[in-house]
Amino acid sequence: MDHSSTPAPHAARYRTPQELTDFVPTLDAAPTDRGLLKLIVRRPALGEREVLAVGRLDPAYGLEGDSWLSRGSTRSADGRAHPDMQLNVMSHRMVAFLAQDPALEPLAGDQLYLDLDLSEGNLPAGSQLAFGDPDAPGAVIEVTEQPHTGCAKFVARFGPDAMRFVNGRVGRPRRLRGLNARVVLAGQIHTGDLVTVRRPS
Numbered sequence: 001m002d003h004s005s006t007p008a009p010h011a012a013r014y015r016t017p018q019e020l021t022d023f024v025p026t027l028d029a030a031p032t033d034r035g036l037l038k039l040i041v042r043r044p045a046l047g048e049r050e051v052l053a054v055g056r057l058d059p060a061y062g063l064e065g066d067s068w069l070s071r072g073s074t075r076s077a078d079g080r081a082h083p084d085m086q087l088n089v090m091s092h093r094m095v096a097f098l099a100q101d102p103a104l105e106p107l108a109g110d111q112l113y114l115d116l117d118l119s120e121g122n123l124p125a126g127s128q129l130a131f132g133d134p135d136a137p138g139a140v141i142e143v144t145e146q147p148h149t150g151c152a153k154f155v156a157r158f159g160p161d162a163m164r165f166v167n168g169r170v171g172r173p174r175r176l177r178g179l180n181a182r183v184v185l186a187g188q189i190h191t192g193d194l195v196t197v198r199r200p201s
Contacts, residue, residue: 009104009107009157010104010107010156010157010158011098011099011100011101011104011157011158011159012100012101013100014158014159014160014161014162015097015098015158015159015161015162016161017161017164017165020161020162020165021165021170023097024170026093026097027091027093027094027174027176028117028174030091030093030115030116030117030118031115031116031117032116032117032122032197033196033197034194034195034196034197035114035115035116035117035194035195035197036114036115036116036192036193036194036195037112037113037114037131037189037190037191037192037193037194037195038092038113038114038115038191038192039051039092039105039106039112039113039191040052040053040054040055040063040111040112040113040189040191041106041110041111041112041113042055042063042064042065042066042111043066043067043068043109043111044065044066044067045067046067046071049106049107050065051106052191053190053191054188054189054190054191055111055188055189055190056139056186056187056188056189057087057139057141057183057186057187057188057189058183058186059182059183059184059186062086062087062111062182062183063086063087063111063112066111068085068086068087073085075146082146083182084144084145084146084180084182085144085146085148085180085182086180086181086182086183087111087112087141087180087181087182087183088109088110088111088112088148088178088179088180088181089110089111089112089113089114089118089129089141089178089179089180089181090108090110090112090113090114090118090177090178091113091114091115091116091118091175091176091178092105092113092114092115093115094166094176095108095110095113098158098159098162099158104157107153107157108154108157108158108178109151109153109154110178112141112181112189114129114195116129116195116197117174118174118175118176118178118179119173119174119175120173120174120175121173122197123143123175123179123197123199124143124199124200125143125144125145125200126142126143126199126200127142127143127197127198127199127200128140128141128142128143128184128197128198129141129142129143129181129195129196129197129198130185130195130196130198131187131189131190131193131194131195132189132190132193132194133194134194134196137185137187137196138187138188138189138190138193139183139185139186139187139188139189140183140184140185140187140198141181141182141183141184142181142182142183142184143179143180143181144179144180144181144182146180147180148175148177148178148179148180149167149177150163150166150167150177154177
């Protein structure tokens with residue numbers, strides 16, 4: 001079969017603007033200081049997704065086995081991978097609501113999905129997220145200033161209303177499309193890890 005002609009999977013029914021608005025209180029109830037790592041997704045090649053129980057993070061390459069380093073970035077002057085866009089992090093509450101099926105959640109294209117308030121107010125740039133034991137974390141990442149806004153694939157999979165919502169006046173300050181981060185302490189992460197917030201002083 002020619003996979004290039006096979007339609008990409010998408011949510012069976014796109015969420016309506018009213019459903020999205022009604023879901024905001026659930027999003028706002030996410031924990032602010034200690035959350036959970038709900039999903040780890042590796043992108044070994046364009047269009048490919050691998051859900052991991054355990055992943056390894058490193059400042060040199062981001063998530064081990066992910067294509068961040070090789071895919072480059074239009075936001076870098078030389079076209080190489082942008083160091084402040086190593087990891088895309090998204091609210092698991094948001095993606096689960098949009099996907100409506102756990103098997104479709106990885107299609108959002110992010111590597112880490114957290115049950116945590118990712119808003120600009122809660123996680124200003126420079127905030128760090130420690131995975132596992134807060135006193136001896138398995139790995140630490142840092143929120144960067146690079147915005148994460150999504151692409152046409154997000155629209156195809158979750159609908160134009162979802163894209164407008166996550167990037168609109170409600171979604172943008174809450175970072176409902178997600179945030180960009182970089183690895184500052186190498187180590188292993190596990191699905192179900194505690195995620196502890198360290199805000200810049």
